[in-house]
Amino acid sequence: TDGKIYRASTTAPVNIAVIKYWGKRDPSLNLPTNSSLSVTLSQSDLRTHTTASCSSSFSTDSLLLNGSPQDVSGGRTQACFRELRSLRATLEHQDQSLPKLALLPLKLVSENNFPTAAGLASSAAGFAALVRAISDLYELPANPTELSKIARQGSGSACRSLFGGYVAWEKGTASDGSDSVAYEVAPASHWPSMRALILVVSAAKKGVSSTTGMQTTVKTSTLFPARAADVVPARMREMSYAIEKRDFETFGRITMRDSNSFHATCLDTYPPIFYMNDVSRAAIRAVEAINEAAGKIVAAYTFDAGPNAVIYYLQESHSVVAGRFQEILGGVEGWREDVPATGGEKVDER
Numbered sequence: 001t002d003g004k005i006y007r008a009s010t011t012a013p014v015n016i017a018v019i020k021y022w023g024k025r026d027p028s029l030n031l032p033t034n035s036s037l038s039v040t041l042s043q044s045d046l047r048t049h050t051t052a053s054c055s056s057s058f059s060t061d062s063l064l065l066n067g068s069p070q071d072v073s074g075g076r077t078q079a080c081f082r083e084l085r086s087l088r089a090t091l092e093h094q095d096q097s098l099p100k101l102a103l104l105p106l107k108l109v110s111e112n113n114f115p116t117a118a119g120l121a122s123s124a125a126g127f128a129a130l131v132r133a134i135s136d137l138y139e140l141p142a143n144p145t146e147l148s149k150i151a152r153q154g155s156g157s158a159c160r161s162l163f164g165g166y167v168a169w170e171k172g173t174a175s176d177g178s179d180s181v182a183y184e185v186a187p188a189s190h191w192p193s194m195r196a197l198i199l200v201v202s203a204a205k206k207g208v209s210s211t212t213g214m215q216t217t218v219k220t221s222t223l224f225p226a227r228a229a230d231v232v233p234a235r236m237r238e239m240s241y242a243i244e245k246r247d248f249e250t251f252g253r254i255t256m257r258d259s260n261s262f263h264a265t266c267l268d269t270y271p272p273i274f275y276m277n278d279v280s281r282a283a284i285r286a287v288e289a290i291n292e293a294a295g296k297i298v299a300a301y302t303f304d305a306g307p308n309a310v311i312y313y314l315q316e317s318h319s320v321v322a323g324r325f326q327e328i329l330g331g332v333e334g335w336r337e338d339v340p341a342t343g344g345e346k347v348d349e350r
């Protein structure tokens, strides 16, 4: 390969869960204790852009995120590199005319256009983009489901960012993780009026990482076993049906209740974990007031491992939702409106 630089670029969007992943049954493979379901948001706004290149002229594997060098020696990143390299090595073995890229050092350059590690699913977009960029670089014939298995090992929620629209992550039962994959529940075009209002309450990094938080919740929360065993499986069925029927009231009710259930298990963790703050709670009260005034559920809040709110609503409710939120927007650092995204796309070829 003589110092030649091979390159591919891609973007991956964030996804915001309406049924939360919280709890690992296998922390090294990122196998979850429950299935989850999310909406992938539009690429234009919250996304990671990643260029993957490899060359014999590079000295080691490296990753630059928003201009700063990141440690790639961690188990998660290494697992993604290892799996993708092994798929490339198989291709090279089958077709001896292919350039030998699998053993070359990798250089990754990523840019997030939103705050990193502030509970806005940055790791989801990040690992989805990393895996797809390397897969494109290696010209792997892998489909999104196969790539989701690899991205999952980087960050659990990343497996859902390989699809657009409404996406489920099936927890699976196999101990090797072979059936713990993401799949599309419905494309974005199925429900064109869906909107998401993202309130950046704080762009600061979260206090407790999701990995540490989950582990402590699984070990100590007495509410957690019922959530994983009964509450979430029933909600997965009800939510899939609500999406199929475009039933916003059911979609919204489950979204809010599942966010509340997740944050309740956080509070029930010992020592307790608080991700929401006063502005988050003001956002909840604003949604309550909007729904009360409408006489039905027209807006639904959800919070990940941080204080930032995502409010789902339908286009026809835009004025009542955005209008009421004007009142609390003074307390937030930024906000934007987004739409569900179609599937990921290849930006350019090498």
Ligand code: PMV
Pocket (backbone or CB within 6 Å): 016, 017, 019, 020, 021, 022, 036, 121, 123, 124, 155, 156, 157, 158, 210, 211, 304, 305
């Ligand atoms: O993918 P992780 O390890 O960052 O975990 C994400 C967990 C939540 O965002 C809180 C919930 C979810 O399903 O995305």
